[in-house]
Amino acid sequence: MSATATKENKVDNLWDDSATKGLTGVERLVYRSNCLGADQRITNTGGGNTSAKLREIDPLTGKEVDVMWVKGSGGDLRTSKQENFSSLYYSKLLALQEIYDNQPERGPKTPAEDAMVGYFPHCTFNLNPRASSIDTPLHAFLPAKHIDHMHPNSVIAIAASRRSEELTKEIFGDSVGWVPWLRPGFELGLLMQRKVQENPSLDGLVMGQHGLINWADDDRECYELTLSLIDKAAEYIESKDKGEATFGGQKYDSLGEEARYKILVDLLPWLRGQVCQQKKFVGTLQSDPKILRFVNSNDAARLAELGTSCPDHFLRTKIKPLYVDWNPQEESTDVLKEKLAAGLTQYRQDYKTYYETCKHENSPAMRDPNPTVVLIPGIGMIAWGKNKSESRVTAEFYNCAVEVMRGAEAMDEYIALPQQEAFDIEYWLLEEAKLKRMPPEKELARSIVLVVGAGSGIGKQVAHRLAKEGAHVVCADLNAEMAQATANELTEIYGQGIGVAGTGISGCGPAIGVGVDITNRESIQAALQQTLLAYGGLDNIVVTAGVFLPPSREGKLSDKAWQLTFDVNVRGSYNLVDEARRIFEQQGLEGSIVLTTSVNGAVSKKGSLAYDTSKAAANHLVRELAIEMAPLVRVNAIAPATVIEGSTMFPRDRVIASLTKYEIPFEESDSDNQLCSKLADFYAQRTLTKRPITPADQAEAAYFLLSQKSSKTTGQIINVDGGLHEAFQR
Template sequence: MPNKQEQFKHVNYSWSEQQASGLSPVEGLVYRSNILGADQRITNTGGGNTSAKSMEIDPLTGQEVEVLWVKGSGGDLRTSKAENFSSLYMSKLIALQGIYNSADEVGVKTQIEDDMVAMYKHATFNLNPRATSIDTPLHAFIPYKHVDHMHPNSVIAVAASKNSKALTEKIWGDELIWTEWQRPGFDLGLKLQEICEQHPNAKGVILAGHGVINWADDNRECYELSLDIIEKAARYIEEHDKGEDTFGGQKYVSLDDAAREKVLVDVVPYLRGLVSGESKLIGTIQHDDTILRFVNSHDAKRLADLGTSCPDHFLRTKIKPLYVEWDPQTGSIDELKALLADGIKQYQTEYSKYYESCKHDNSPAQRASSPSICLIPGVGMIAWGKNKSESRVTAEFYNCAVEVMRGAEAIDEYAALPQQEAFDIEYWLLEEAKLQRMPKEKSLARDVVVVIGAGDGIGKETAFRVAKEGAHVVCADLRIEAAQATADELTKIYGQGIGVAGSGISGCGPAIAQPVDITNRDTVKALFDQVILAYGGIDKVIVTAGVFLAPGQSGMSDDQMFDISFAVNVKGGYIVGTEANKVWQQQGLPGALVLTTSVNGAVAKKGSLAYDTSKSAANHLVRELAVELSPLINVNGLAPATVVKGSTMFPRDRVIASLSKYNVAFSESDSDDELREKLALFYAQRTLTKQPITPADQAEAAYLLVSGQLSKTTGQIISVDGGLHEAFLR
């Protein structure tokens, strides 16, 4: 049997008859959906939908009934499972046609269109809780068992061309029927039904400016038809590609890697502050050859201003991006910042005018007016979203938009949707209802939190605590292996987020690991540079790294112990705070710094002279930095006491020495954890609460200090010591 993949150059042929055989209709639909969604050239993240019609046993009557299984609202084909598909009685869906009142004017949507979506609930089969997609009628009214509705870049390029109808006929003949742009809904479903009746030999429809929908009575045949349609469009574009003259040829020259990184590190935090005026955003940076070819071109400004065409695209990317005409070879960073500031101000003004000119009496309130895509010649693209996952997908979608424009310009002339049509999609009441159904954001969902010392103990516990509240966590530690282990654990729990990172797109998820030596300013700056490149900026920094050196155990002289203790416990916090402040001042966004000191800074003890005095100095460093970094940044200290569990400051020999010092019984055969527990219980008896102090106790306090709940608290030392009365304020 010939290799099917050899028939396809622009898509992956992934069908395996061995895997597909014996699957139930629903399982077969899931299989087809997953392999379609796995190829970004076929459809984008969260985009497209698939369906299958099958005979099922009605749980009420025990009789066989025809059921439509269709991807539900908000699902992603690549990862969909059976529970992500809605199920509806076909007889009831068809019966809805009898109560539908068509709009008087072709393509104009009336309230009945939105009202019909609520009616789909009455057609639900077997109490399926999956919310039904607005695309349901497009699948229901096509008289074939299997339907695919995809958003391939190559096909959208044809659909978004000025002469898309003629191109459809030229590329696919009478196999595909062209139809004018229309927002998905009940009326479009009826039009597809009519097309099937009028063109019984047709295999699909090109939806102008939107994508393609095609059908078959066999699962595999439908899959292969989807691939064949995409392949034909891609080959036609390839044959007409203008090569180096794509997008009118090159106008600007890209910066080299080092120069580009310097520009990004200097500019992106400033840009983040500009776009986060209404709500804080997380960035994703892309600078691969594909995006640079576009931003460096003569036609980039013209095409960017036209905006995107496919509704799936501009729901993420807004109607158009911000493009700044900055010459990377002659322009300065200050000039670029000025262009960005002026450009965003103008963008916000134009967006408000767009809203005012297109809004209806019942339109939702205007949303954030800042751009979600920023394009800089020689540098690349910065995409923004409410979290890293969203910004990655936003970047992915604008990549799709660029490829659509490239294809359309190669074969014809790119044509974006009219502004009113774009607005009616962006501010569709059903889309607004979907946004309102989204769960409330967690307290740190839009924050980038750097935890220094995240490899173990208090730092690791703190990283987990802020991640639980939605933070993007940078796990930093002197030991990169320990930091990476923490980041890996967090990624395993919270995942990478949606979106598939392509070449050149920052692929990090909610947690990353970075090495740092807080006594070395260069490594601290390098840490923050990498955070900027990963997320666009910094919001909160929590330093839990510290060192305890005791005479006789450290093997050092008193002078050496003082030097190292002050270098790590005092100067390290100073270096971190002052370097972070450079980023904070660029952003102009409120932030927080937490330094871990110790109750030993307030209580004099025998045997820890270097440690105690360094922690006392650290307490005052907190107060000094609170003054220096105000009013933008809150600076507070966290003062633990004898946190034994999980602490690198309590290795086995120190624990044994302490147990011996205090005459606490133990056995040499006791495990490290057993020894630490005995020491922790002993220390607990010296406190008012009589409870051992754990890393989780410290993490809770650290979270509280960066959560915003104590936004009027700065320059304070918060003791978490179980009630050590010797450390009371005096």
């Protein structure tokens, strides 16, 4: 996201007086926060915080007291609601200074300073459960009623310049002061307090290596001050812009879209396997002009090695990215892999050295030493995270870091946060405690699952069941519109997706929809390519697609119908697994495949000869594939009995024909659901449990076979049929 502020591109003033009429003080704070968070030029996702000192009625005394509302730990300003803000008695917050003054050996990064966070809950107003942020002292010790602390690229560029203090003076004059880098907390709050006491006319402070904080006694005035300071910084940067000489000028040319995609499809499974040696990651790709300008530049290697500056950035992007100096015009993909392999080895060693050099006696254990950002000339950036949301934010943050470097290099010289300071943030015990408070990850949180047949029936139910467990679902179906409809449903439930710049993939959030014909290998290859470009890899496959073609009245089935039945029900599943095999092998990560057969594959009966024999073949295909794919990938199957609900195999005419055949009473005026329910109830009476078999029953079994609960199970067909004794193994 650009930090520029030309006449056409100033940060937008979203304040609308009509929207604030009748709002309480806290509601106005939420409104202001949402306006600020809506523009990533103002602050990044999850970054920054706002506060308001308000008069509230004390529930204990019934009297008015001063209360500070401040964005609590976690959350994002753009989407924050009142429950995302902590509320604290202002007098109690100020009284904490006396407690701190009485602590022995107090000072920056001391146990005494960290211990003050434990006092925040004692200041809570009205039993508010929202945990206070470590930035609380910054807001408490500044006297203004309204305070904005933002992370705009333009101001961080000033904060991360070698001449940061002089630039602050040059750009803002006497209205904005400067403080050197200090880790957020009590000491930084006290330092800011002293700065304002020394110069009461200040409107804000540039925080070295960090960002901007400014204030006013009116909330709209505070908001507009924030915007004006950001614009002023951006305008100054643009006046110094180096044009084609930015980042030392261009060293490499970008690849065209087709060539880039071809390399990425070949590269991503292998690269994902390399960076997922400890835990699985999900990827986000970016190849827009700004990131390409950086990775293709002469200075990319130097600046990438320096790492990021703002703590909010490197907590996501790690201390530095992995940059590989590869010539996209002269060197092959194999050379790229060789350079990446060497780079990854060196990166892990560098991270280990960083940890060993900077660690303290009580530091948490070393975290995953693999990079979360990979930069490749000609191609762009590949960001990794525990899920799509995190990898997207990681990409966003490194984009911010690139803009910070651009601005700093235009004005002066970019400098990164010293490694020890970076380590003390990354491995801060308070940050570690925050991580431990996070809810446990869901079973499939790091998994990418391709569900074929997701447009309706069992497949649609499977997609919903797996997404509920945190899976990233590629909803695939012969009917691409139905596949996308299922993906849209999942996105609506689990989070709004965004388009990933340069990939051509839209809705790249928790789910995407793709069209696929599993009888056509080119169609399968296209679906797998979209999967890789959306998420960086593939972990699991569920195939629910199938076809049943009824015989003629004479009980005959044409050769073409026989062929199609076997093409879809047997060869289609084989085609898909065979095409996906390269991805699984290159990743080297454990996976699971679930096919859908049928209890008809074990039960001989009249009227479905082609279908039943195809399902018998599919049963044995499962066993053969289990051997072929072992030990890396497990292959199992679910075998439903007749599932009527939501099935495209049971259009109204077929249901009526079956009801007539079995002499089940019905009315022509009955709805489709009523007709299906009657037929399902009839089939249920054939089972031991006497209950209709539903898509949800199949989805539960599919989830079980993908989960670690079945980690030692492969080559098996699980009947989900309500208890058809004819299908019992003999």
